[in-house]
Every structure is written in C-alpha cells, then in structure tokens.
Amino acid sequence: MSDLFASDSDDEPSVPSAQQGRPLADQLRPRSLDEVIGQEHLLGPEGTLRRMIGSGRLGSLILWGPPGTGKTTVARLLADEIDYKFEQISAVFSGVADLKKAFEKARFDRMNGKRTLLFVDEIHRFNRAQQDGFLPVMEDGTIVLVGATTENPSFELNAALLSRSQVLRFESLSLENLEDLAKRAEALTGQALPLDEEARRTMLTLADGDGRAMLGLVEEVLASARPGEMMDTQTLLSVVQRRAPIYDKAQEGHYNLISALHKTVRGSDPDAALYYFARMLDAGEDPLFLARRLIRMAVEDIGLADPQALPQAVAGRDAYQMLGSPEGELALAQVVVYLALAPKSNAVYTAFKGATGVAKAGGSPTPPMVILNAPTKLMKNTGYGEGYIYDHDTPEGFSGQEYFPEKIGRHEFYQPVERGFERELKKRLDYFSRLRASKREGED
Incomplete structure (x- = not known):
C-alpha cells in the first residue's frame, strides 16, 4: 500500500500516469524522508x-x-x-x-x-x-x-x-500539504489541473487530509476534463461525486466527534456545537443517538441551573420521533443551541457521585428509627417511628430532623452554583441549613 509521494527525478521524462499505467500515488512515492510531505x-x-x-x-x-x-x-x-x-x-x-x-x-x-x-x-x-x-x-x-x-x-x-x-x-495532511502534492502531480504529468481557484480548493477539501485520496481525485479530474475546459466547483463535484467523511460509527472518529459536541455544549459555544452536530449527521450518525446524548448533557452539565434543559432535550427527541428526517433534525439543532446557551452546573452530577460513593462504602446502616414505618404493633412497641415530626404540622413546614443513619453521620453532597436557577436553590438550601441549626439549638 503506498502512502506519500514525491515527483520522479529530473532525468526521467514526465509522462502522464495513464500512459504509464501506474497510479499517481505509486509514481509519486518518496525516495527519501526529505521528500515526504507533512x-x-x-x-x-x-x-x-x-x-x-x-x-x-x-x-x-x-x-x-x-x-x-x-x-x-x-x-x-x-x-x-x-x-x-x-x-x-x-x-x-x-x-x-x-x-x-x-x-x-x-x-x-x-x-x-x-x-x-x-x-x-x-x-x-x-x-x-x-x-x-x-x-x-x-x-x-x-x-x-x-x-x-x-x-x-x-x-x-x-x-x-x-x-x-x-x-x-501521524496527522492528516493540511490543505497546504495537499496543494504541494497536487503541484507534484501536475509536474509529473505535465498537465495543469483544469480547475478554477474555488474548485481547486474544493478538491483539496474533499481529500479530507488523505494524500492518497487526493491523488485519486487528481486522476479523476485529469481523466474527465474535456479539451480546453476549466471546471468550476459544481462541475468538479459532478465529476468526482462526493467522498464520504472519515467516520466509523463504531471506532475513534465517532468518539472524537461526540466528545467534541459534548465539550462545545459544555463550553457554551453554540456555533461550534452546531458544526459538530451537523458533521455527525452528515456522516450518517443515528439522530436518536444524538438525542440521547443531548439528554445526558442536559442532566450532566446543566442540571438545575436551568430546569427547562431536560424537558427541552426530551421534547427534541420526541419531536424527531414524530417528524422523522429531515424535519426532525431541526428540533435537535434547537436543543443543541438551547443547551449550549443554558447556564451550566454539574452540582447534581457531583452530588450523585458523592452519594453513590458513600452508599457503596458505608455498608447497610439502618435509617434512624424516627423515620421508619411501624405497620405492626410489635414494630411500634419497639420504637419504629417514635418521635417522628410531621413536617406539615410545623410553622415552617420543616422539622429539621436528622435523616442520615447515625453510623455514617450527616453529609453535604449537593452544592449548587451561583448560576441560573441554582442561585435560588442555594438560597433555599442555606435557609433550611440555618433553620435546621436553630431547631437543634432549641432542642439543646
């Protein structure tokens, strides 16, 4: 398998590759590391x-x-x-x-x-x-x-x-690298590519960083050009058709793009997020996979900073299922923009991870007796539910009782941020913390 590419030495005649019967990629294979492009x-x-x-x-x-x-x-x-x-x-x-x-x-x-x-x-x-x-x-x-x-x-x-x-x-070849390669092909064949400036740049872009694919496009253009013809972009696309993007839904290209989409949403960049969203759709990704990931972003990176993020994401998925393609993709694009511009918080995500860690490490301690039900006389006589305060019976609607098992003590998992709706939730959390402390002082 050939990869990259140098022109033949000066003492060899420049003969069109079609006459030589060898692919350009083979003819332009470098003879030293100095001739490798990129x-x-x-x-x-x-x-x-x-x-x-x-x-x-x-x-x-x-x-x-x-x-x-x-x-x-x-x-x-x-x-x-x-x-x-x-x-x-x-x-x-x-x-x-x-x-x-x-x-x-x-x-x-x-x-x-x-x-x-x-x-x-x-x-x-x-x-x-x-x-x-x-x-x-x-x-x-x-x-x-x-x-x-x-x-x-x-x-x-x-x-x-x-x-x-x-x-x-190894990195994909840049447009400059591909242009150098195209010039080598022109020098070897003795033929200038019959492309206007825009069409030439389009050809380089279609190669998608792949030098071998680029030389294949050059061969197609040279073989298809009519005498004296100068192709524009539309003519070029009709000649070479369209090269599928490098994207394997089961391999790294898939994970790279979904990672890019997730991070651009998290980074509040709707334009970049739409770009990666469009690239994945263009490459044939299942829109429902993207819908599921958007729902995940809503709960992982936005959470209660904007409680509407999750309903928006779920509604986008439902709209796609109702409308199908291509109309339904617009609903998902709307979700992408909404999530990118929403205030961000991973406070619930972090709190859940913290609670999970304590739950796994703490064994199986019994909850406080005060909050256990007593469906039988025996359980009631042994203290189940004894001393429980019905929160609605208090003036504040808050009893301040301790609900954590005594064995592990109290933990504070949820720490809301000062962004979006979580500002209000932080005020509520602080209010309940003060109220809990004052009730315990009263008990003492």
Whole structure:
C-alpha cells in the first residue's frame, strides 16, 4: 500500500500516469524522508524520527494516524535510512503461519549480519494472542517492529506490546500539504489541473487530509476534463461525486466527534456545537443517538441551573420521533443551541457521585428509627417511628430532623452554583441549613 509521494527525478521524462499505467500515488512515492510531505513534527530537523535516526538506533514503533498520511512510506524509508531489511505483512491477510515464516526469515537474516524491520500494516486487526506473539522476537532483537494502525492503540493493542513500543501520531495532511502534492502531480504529468481557484480548493477539501485520496481525485479530474475546459466547483463535484467523511460509527472518529459536541455544549459555544452536530449527521450518525446524548448533557452539565434543559432535550427527541428526517433534525439543532446557551452546573452530577460513593462504602446502616414505618404493633412497641415530626404540622413546614443513619453521620453532597436557577436553590438550601441549626439549638 503506498502512502506519500514525491515527483520522479529530473532525468526521467514526465509522462502522464495513464500512459504509464501506474497510479499517481505509486509514481509519486518518496525516495527519501526529505521528500515526504507533512509530518513535520516527526520528520522535521527536531522531529522524533530524525532524532532516532541520528542516534543510530531505532526501537519498535506504532505509527498511528488516518489513511493516506504516509505511514507505510515512512516505515519503508526508515529501513533504508538505518540499512535494515524491510519486510512487510498485513494483518488483514496474514495469520500465525505467516508470522512464524517472517520471524524465521528474520532470524536467518540476523545470523547473516542483516537486521530486519518488520512492517505490519493494520496491526490492530491481529487478535490479542497474535499480538503477544511479537513480544519474544522484539525482546531478543530478532526484529524491529513497526506497526501501522488507523485505530487508537490504547483501545486496540495489548498493553504489553505498547509498553515495548513508542507510539507516533501521524496527522492528516493540511490543505497546504495537499496543494504541494497536487503541484507534484501536475509536474509529473505535465498537465495543469483544469480547475478554477474555488474548485481547486474544493478538491483539496474533499481529500479530507488523505494524500492518497487526493491523488485519486487528481486522476479523476485529469481523466474527465474535456479539451480546453476549466471546471468550476459544481462541475468538479459532478465529476468526482462526493467522498464520504472519515467516520466509523463504531471506532475513534465517532468518539472524537461526540466528545467534541459534548465539550462545545459544555463550553457554551453554540456555533461550534452546531458544526459538530451537523458533521455527525452528515456522516450518517443515528439522530436518536444524538438525542440521547443531548439528554445526558442536559442532566450532566446543566442540571438545575436551568430546569427547562431536560424537558427541552426530551421534547427534541420526541419531536424527531414524530417528524422523522429531515424535519426532525431541526428540533435537535434547537436543543443543541438551547443547551449550549443554558447556564451550566454539574452540582447534581457531583452530588450523585458523592452519594453513590458513600452508599457503596458505608455498608447497610439502618435509617434512624424516627423515620421508619411501624405497620405492626410489635414494630411500634419497639420504637419504629417514635418521635417522628410531621413536617406539615410545623410553622415552617420543616422539622429539621436528622435523616442520615447515625453510623455514617450527616453529609453535604449537593452544592449548587451561583448560576441560573441554582442561585435560588442555594438560597433555599442555606435557609433550611440555618433553620435546621436553630431547631437543634432549641432542642439543646
């Protein structure tokens, strides 16, 4: 699998890729690390990989990042830089037998004075047992493992494998990186892309940070252009159709976007929240999943600072279920904006966590006898309910009795904030606290 991309050397003729019969991504594959586009944090003068090469030693690596960002190419070039033999397998097509063959070959080559860099594409596709199989040959120096994955290694790779490797994050290519790549393609083919300025920028955006996808778009444009034609954005979109956003509803892209939506609502930024909400819908997310998350935000991040937040979120879900798509999404968008602009408080959330912790740690103490029912004569005679004060019979409608079990004593879990409706609740809480204290003084 090719990744990134350099133009052919000057002594080779520029021949359109269609005549050569090779994809542009293959023709533009870099021949040195200096020709790799992007990943300056790894390959720049002070980059991590530059420092490793400069030290003369290379440890096992996990290259983590989106498709088309140069992982395979960089692995191949690293082997060249340190004069290691490059071997490649794919976890999609390989099994235990293939691994054993690769390890035996690496042992043989090592006996003959040549070390092996084993590149494993899609390494997260190996199961836990297969991943454990790498550990002995990594530890005894048979191979230097370089694995590539598009998935978060923390979730997909064994802790033992991660502890023996350094994880390097590959970033999506910027628009500037993609423009540099487009220029290389134009130089190689000898053809300027027949796109006006806006259409050219649209093409770069459609690539979504994926260099290989970008070169595929270039090939489509060059193959489809009529003589003398200059495509605008609409023509471009009709030629290349539309590339689906990078988004897997079961993987990290999903969790990244829902995290971004939740945090922008919590951060009271309705514009950013609407953007991430729209991105998830555009990528095919289930609107009812988003509705459920909005309900959670209403209770977790707003709570009683705005008691209408939860009814608004529930009503948005109900409206979507009644209207369906696309009309129902507007109701959810309304909820997004309402929640983003609502006063924020996690006081109830924090109080509930605190109460849960005490409940789990405190065992099963009996509530005070004074608040226990006495449905039988025996229970009444043994003190159940004795001395209970009916709150409505007091002038303030508040008895001030102690309701916590004596064993754990009184706790104060709920601490309302000075925002929104919780300002009023704080006044009430303070009032009851003062009243409770005065009644206890009166009892004394």
